Amino acid sequence: MKVVDHIKNAKGKTLFSFEILPILKGQSIKSIYDGIDPLMEFKPQFIDVTYSREEFVFTAKEGMLEKRIVRKRPGTVGICAALMNHYQVDAVPHIICGGFNQEETENALIDLDFLGIDNVLALRGDHIKSEGQFRPQPHGHSFATDLVDQISNLNKGRYVDEQIPHSHPTNFCIGVAGYPEKHFEAPNLKTDLKYLKMKQDLGAEYVVTQMFFDNQKYFDFVNKCREEGITIPIIPGLKPLTTLKQITVLPSIFHIDLPDALSDALYSCKNNEQVRHVGIEWGIQQSKELMKFGVPVLHYYSMGKSQSVREIASELF
Numbered sequence: 001m002k003v004v005d006h007i008k009n010a011k012g013k014t015l016f017s018f019e020i021l022p023i024l025k026g027q028s029i030k031s032i033y034d035g036i037d038p039l040m041e042f043k044p045q046f047i048d049v050t051y052s053r054e055e056f057v058f059t060a061k062e063g064m065l066e067k068r069i070v071r072k073r074p075g076t077v078g079i080c081a082a083l084m085n086h087y088q089v090d091a092v093p094h095i096i097c098g099g100f101n102q103e104e105t106e107n108a109l110i111d112l113d114f115l116g117i118d119n120v121l122a123l124r125g126d127h128i129k130s131e132g133q134f135r136p137q138p139h140g141h142s143f144a145t146d147l148v149d150q151i152s153n154l155n156k157g158r159y160v161d162e163q164i165p166h167s168h169p170t171n172f173c174i175g176v177a178g179y180p181e182k183h184f185e186a187p188n189l190k191t192d193l194k195y196l197k198m199k200q201d202l203g204a205e206y207v208v209t210q211m212f213f214d215n216q217k218y219f220d221f222v223n224k225c226r227e228e229g230i231t232i233p234i235i236p237g238l239k240p241l242t243t244l245k246q247i248t249v250l251p252s253i254f255h256i257d258l259p260d261a262l263s264d265a266l267y268s269c270k271n272n273e274q275v276r277h278v279g280i281e282w283g284i285q286q287s288k289e290l291m292k293f294g295v296p297v298l299h300y301y302s303m304g305k306s307q308s309v310r311e312i313a314s315e316l317f
């Protein structure tokens with residue numbers, strides 16, 4: 001079922017969902033199930049599976065550097081199919097511009113359509129670690145707006161090769177990313193929202209936000225979105241903190257701030273078990289306030305580690 005239909009059917013009740021990463025190459029699907037099993041009693045309406053793009057690895061060989069292309073976490077589509085089969089839950093694969101030309105994107109979407117997947121989260125993707133900035137593939141997309149446009153076109157039966165006869169229209173519900181603290185490349189929030197509005201105009205039906213730790217930032221973001229004419233549901237993304245290292249790692253990777261009260265509480269922790277408790281308590285308070293505000297879904301970044309999400313969800317769902 002489409003994410004937007006889950007939201008409609010809930011009639012104002014806040015739903016539960018979460019995101020997982022594909023497992024590292026070499027592990028079995030059982031490790032995915034082991035991470036998800038403890039969360040299933042809270043009846044997630046959908047589970048997102050991220051897409052990890054390739055990396056370049058350079059190894060020394062006979063005095064030369066040899067470049068290899070490595071994907072450490074493949075399997076997004078296979079994991080989605082496995083989840084739907086194993087749990088009868090809707091799986092939402094993330095699909096990115098990076099590393100795909102339009103033809104390859106289309107072929108990936110055809111696979112998803114044949115598997116009965118109803119939703120996709122359309123993203124640009126980050127740049128390859130060893131490259132300083134995002135580079136599209138030749139004949140690929142530079143921005144998520146272009147990817148949303150391609151998926152919307154496929155939903156109308158318009159394929160890359162316009163000569164394809166008997167063109168079957170897909171029926172994907174398209175989600176996109178939003179950034180309460182602004183995407184790091186955008187000159188300002190207003191410009192960022194201009195492109196978010198463009199994604200809606202091109203066919204996006206819901207937004208999932210980057211993680212944030214200060215609900216006021218989400219409330220302000222939603223208000224600004226509404227002022228700009230963005231009317232689709234805006235699902236908050238929440239990350240339970242689990243290690244002290246995340247105080248500096250999360251702001252540097254995700255370009256977000258931690259409120260003073262949270263960083264003070266974390267710095268007073270003596271070990272990661274104490275950090276985990278602070279993260280859970282913060283997550284519960286954040287979630288309760290967001291629920292009161294009437295958010296359609298609480299979406300947790302579990303990163304495959306379910307214990308903290310489970311403890312938060314058990315207070316709410």
Ligand SMILES: Cc1cc2nc3c(=O)[nH]c(=O)nc-3n(C[C@H](O)[C@H](O)[C@H](O)COP(=O)(O)OP(=O)(O)OC[C@H]3O[C@@H](n4cnc5c(N)ncnc54)[C@H](O)[C@@H]3O)c2cc1C
Pocket residue numbers: 049050051052053094095096122123124125126127142143144145146176177178183184185186187191192193195208209210211237
């Ligand atoms: C909920 C969520 C899930 C994610 N999942 C993944 C994942 O699975 N895999 C992964 O690799 N990454 C993932 N990311 C990270 C994401 O790919 C990066 O944040 C990336 O840098 C931007 O992606 P986007 O879709 O927001 O890009 P875009 O919407 O393309 O935006 C990128 C920048 O370009 C600007 N912009 C947008 N459209 C245009 C346009 N038409 N013309 C000019 N400028 C434009 C925007 O303002 C922004 O500054 C996720 C992020 C979020 C919030």
